[in-house]
Amino acid sequence: MSKIVLFASGEGTNAVAIIKHFQAKAIGSVVAVFCNNPQAGVLQRANDLGVPTVLFGRQDLEEGKVLQQLQTFAPDWIVLAGFLWKFPEAILDVFPNVINIHPALLPKFGGKGMYGKHVHEAVLGQGETVTGITIHYVNAHYDEGAIIAQFETSIADCTTAACIAAKVHALEQEHFPNVIEQLLHAQLNS
Structure with a gap:
């Protein structure tokens, strides 16, 4: 079974969708949620679902403490689900299977x-x-990694950013867990 670690900075709605998706599947499991925001709702949501959380600061990330903690979980995949900091190259060097949703x-x-x-x-x-939405691999530059999948929605009827956000959020909830599952299957069958 593939092990997934999530990184999140906010409320955690995508993280919850991913955790619940894989709690019902035999192919993967979310083994931890790493978070850089002590006020983030994702911390309580992950705990409510029985997933351990790791809270860290920028210094922990820069000094390699986060990498050390990640190594204890030995994830096959790292998924950025609303993580707002640039992801360190030092972690990418050790864990190349890192994806993000934009x-x-x-x-x-x-x-x-x-x-x-x-x-x-x-x-x-x-x-x-x-x-x-765009689901893509993470590299050393913001939003420049290879694209895995994109899903579109019409916003011709939207007159506010909130309307657009709601439509994009619906796409995230529908597609992000499924694309992750497809990646796990592809890795298993390679």
Whole structure:
């Protein structure tokens, strides 16, 4: 069974969807949630689902303490589910199977500072009629890793960033756990 570690910074709705998805599957299991925000809702949500959490600060990340903690869990996959910091190359060197979800159709609306409502406001400001999500591998640069999958939704009827956010969130909930499962199956069959 593949071991998955999630990284999250916020409420954890994507993390919960992934945890619940794999609690019902025999192919993978979420073994821990790493979080950089002591106020994040994901900490309580993961604990409620019986998944251990690891809280860390920027210094822990930069000095290799997070890498050491990750090694104790020995994940096959690391999934960034609303993690807002740049992911360190030192971890990527040891754990190359790291994926992220971005709330837009990359390469548009990606890069440093492009997360959450900032992305949706930019999409709205550019007058886009379609947006979506991008699931991609993580590399040393923000939102530049190889694209695994993209899913679109019409936003022609949206006049607010909140409307766009709701449609994008629905795509995330529907597709992110399934794409992760597909990656696990592909790895198992390779």
